[in-house]
Amino acid sequence: MIFQFTQPLRNQFKATSFWQKNYLILREFKHFRKVTILALIFSFLAATFEGFSIGFLLSFLQSLTNPDAAPIRIGVEWFDTLVLAANTSAINRLYRISILILLSTWMRAGFNYLAQVYTEITQLHLADRLRKQIFEQLQGLPLSYFVQTRSGELINTITTEIERIKQWFSGTAFLMTRAMTATVYFISMFLLSWQLSIASLLLFTLVGVGLSTLNARARETSFTTSIANGHFTSTAIEFINSIRTVQAFATQDFERQRFYNASNKVVSTSTNVVLTWALVRPLAEAIASTILIGMIVFAFTVFVVNGTLQVASLLTFFFVLFRVVPIVQDINGTRAHLSTLQGAADNIKELVRTDNKHYLQNGKLQFTGLKHSVDIVSVDFGYNANNLVLNNITLSIENGKTTALVGATGAGKSTLIDLIPRFYDPIEGNVLIDGVDVRNFEINSLRRKIAVVSQDTFIFNTSVWNNIAYGTPSAHGSSIREAARLANALEFIQQMPEGFNTQLGDRGVRLSGGQRQRIAIARALLRDPEILILDEATSALDSVTERLIQESLEKLAVGRTVIAIAHRLSTIAKADKVVVLEQGRIVEQGNYQELLELQGKLWKYHQMQYEMGQSNS
Numbered sequence: 125m126i127f128q129f130t131q132p133l134r135n136q137f138k139a140t141s142f143w144q145k146n147y148l149i150l151r152e153f154k155h156f157r158k159v160t161i162l163a164l165i166f167s168f169l170a171a172t173f174e175g176f177s178i179g180f181l182l183s184f185l186q187s188l189t190n191p192d193a194a195p196i197r198i199g200v201e202w203f204d205t206l207v208l209a210a211n212t213s214a215i216n217r218l219y220r221i222s223i224l225i226l227l228s229t230w231m232r233a234g235f236n237y238l239a240q241v242y243t244e245i246t247q248l249h250l251a252d253r254l255r256k257q258i259f260e261q262l263q264g265l266p267l268s269y270f271v272q273t274r275s276g277e278l279i280n281t282i283t284t285e286i287e288r289i290k291q292w293f294s295g296t297a298f299l300m301t302r303a304m305t306a307t308v309y310f311i312s313m314f315l316l317s318w319q320l321s322i323a324s325l326l327l328f329t330l331v332g333v334g335l336s337t338l339n340a341r342a343r344e345t346s347f348t349t350s351i352a353n354g355h356f357t358s359t360a361i362e363f364i365n366s367i368r369t370v371q372a373f374a375t376q377d378f379e380r381q382r383f384y385n386a387s388n389k390v391v392s393t394s395t396n397v398v399l400t401w402a403l404v405r406p407l408a409e410a411i412a413s414t415i416l417i418g419m420i421v422f423a424f425t426v427f428v429v430n431g432t433l434q435v436a437s438l439l440t441f442f443f444v445l446f447r448v449v450p451i452v453q454d455i456n457g458t459r460a461h462l463s464t465l466q467g468a469a470d471n472i473k474e475l476v477r478t479d480n481k482h483y484l485q486n487g488k489l490q491f492t493g494l495k496h497s498v499d500i501v502s503v504d505f506g507y508n509a510n511n512l513v514l515n516n517i518t519l520s521i522e523n524g525k526t527t528a529l530v531g532a533t534g535a536g537k538s539t540l541i542d543l544i545p546r547f548y549d550p551i552e553g554n555v556l557i558d559g560v561d562v563r564n565f566e567i568n569s570l571r572r573k574i575a576v577v578s579q580d581t582f583i584f585n586t587s588v589w590n591n592i593a594y595g596t597p598s599a600h601g602s603s604i605r606e607a608a609r610l611a612n613a614l615e616f617i618q619q620m621p622e623g624f625n626t627q628l629g630d631r632g633v634r635l636s637g638g639q640r641q642r643i644a645i646a647r648a649l650l651r652d653p654e655i656l657i658l659d660e661a662t663s664a665l666d667s668v669t670e671r672l673i674q675e676s677l678e679k680l681a682v683g684r685t686v687i688a689i690a691h692r693l694s695t696i697a698k699a700d701k702v703v704v705l706e707q708g709r710i711v712e713q714g715n716y717q718e719l720l721e722l723q724g725k726l727w728k729y730h731q732m733q734y735e736m737g738q739s740n741s
């Protein structure tokens with residue numbers, strides 16, 4: 125009867141096959157095939173010469189301790205004569221075997237060295253390829269992915285999990301060489317006694333099946349270790365980044381508790397894994413010894429006593445079996461260890477998988493420049509589908525004009541402008557540039573013509589110079605200086621110890637909020653953008669600096685399309701169009717003066733700020 129898998133069972137079998145499960149990692153080996161093959165060949169040669177040394181050792185000891193005994197032969201004439209020197213005197217045999225042992229030992233040392241070097245190089249290549257693959261993946265993912273994923277978990281995958289996966293290759297290489305050596309030993313055993321060989325194989329297979337249950341358990345518990353590691357990295361990063369807030373709020377005890385809990389979780393999950401996989405080796409050793417002793421007694425009483433097997437053959441058989449047992453134990457121990465790494469492999473695989481992630485589709489049209497207008501037509505958007513942040517927005521942003529967005533905090537202003545450079549795509553409706561949906565443009569050609577100065581511009585840990593030139597590598601020294609001057613940043617930069625060469629530290633910690641913002645403005649100006657997006661660009665500035673920058677921005681705005689978000693209405697009074705947003709809807713739009721005369725929403729904001737200004741003065 126031919127067994128037929130039912131469909132789900134077949135799928136399950138397919139899905140869990142090792143190759144399929146780890147395809148996304150294994151496929152990386154094709155990029156450094158040669159090094160991988162050399163690593164495996166050298167590992168195998170090292171193992172082979174180890175086998176030779178041990179084999180020759182038997183003959184060596186016999187020549188030394190019992191020179192009168194019949195020399196050891198393997199039964200192959202040329203080998204017995206030329207290699208084992210079986211036809212000559214005991215002293216000649218001793219010399220010959222000594223040379224062979226030394227030769228094998230040195231060869232083994234050499235191949236061991238090469239195996240180690242190539243294994244390490246293969247592991248380094250694997251880690252390098254995986255890191256780069258993850259980088260490409262992260263570069264290609266839309267911002268929405270990062271909103272849902274904790275950065276600590278990503279960092280854990282890119283660092284710790286990749287380190288763990290490196291052990292995977294050396295473990296697999298070791299497993300393969302041990303398996304090859306075991307095969308050679310098994311063949312010799314079969315030649316000596318097929319009955320005993322089958323009996324030992326059966327017994328060891330039974331043990332192997334039993335131990336694989338333990339391996340499976342180790343694999344399961346390893347997932348919890350990966351989760352705990354990711355959580356710990358997130359907690360540690362959050363703690364380091366929030367240290368100022370922690371000290372200001374005196375929440376050290378609370379943070380200690382969080383940190384300790386995360387660290388304890390790593391210990392407890394890792395202990396569970398160790399408890400399982402550490403059990404495999406000693407258990408296997410104890411069972412193997414029991415089987416061996418049992419078999420020796422059984423074989424002696426059954427085969428030797430009734431004369432079916434010579435004592436010499438029985439001893440040789442068990443000598444080989446004794447050699448093969450530690451190898452099988454190595455195989456089981458390594459398999460158990462490899463099982464504990466499956467969690468890391470799965471984590472990496474989850475990240476590099478492309479079928480479970482949503483990507484922004486790139487368009488083909490090159491964006492050459494805005495001619496007429498950016499039109500937002502009946503747009504709905506939400507960070508999750510059941511909570512709309514933008515509701516039926518229709519708005520025209522004219523070329524060369526300044527459009528200001530006004531509204532209470534959380535009204536959706538930043539979200540709305542994020543749709544133009546395609547940080548997000550609308551759920552419904554379209555964003556059109558000169559009548560063409562932005563989704564048709566090649567994203568980078570579009571983004572290169574847009575500069576965004578936002579509330580949280582990132583300052584890189586490099587010089588002031590490189591920070592301003594970021595994204596405009598071809599910029600000349602004079603234009604970088606000019607951008608800094610226009611952004612009103614030149615003066616403070618020149619006062620810094622090394623001027624433009626001053627290093628700004630992680631996230632620009634050596635700058636004040638206002639200085640950071642001026643560097644960001646200089647960076648945007650240097651790009652000479654067609655569309656300039658100012659998301660509260662002057663929010664971190666004192667009123668004197670704000671006025672100075674406002675003037676620069678106004679000069680800069682001439683002939684450009686500017687979209688500005690501002691809470692302080694004074695900064696947008698000269699805008700060509702003002703759009704008022706409330707809870708994701710446009711409630712007013714028009715010229716600033718016209719809207720004031722309407723005495724609607726903008727007028728209310730205006731009144732409130734005017735009154736606050738009065739009371740502050």
Ligand SMILES: Nc1ncnc2c1ncn2[C@@H]1O[C@H](COP(=O)(O)OP(=O)(O)OP(=O)(O)O)[C@@H](O)[C@H]1O
Binds near residue numbers: 507531533537538539
């Ligand atoms: N990445 C995000 N994930 C989920 N919700 C978000 C995200 N960013 C913003 N929101 C939500 O979307 C809504 C609009 O936010 P948005 O930042 O666009 O408002 P805003 O008008 O620019 O506010 P502000 O003036 O304070 O900057 C808010 O309710 C906010 O909580």
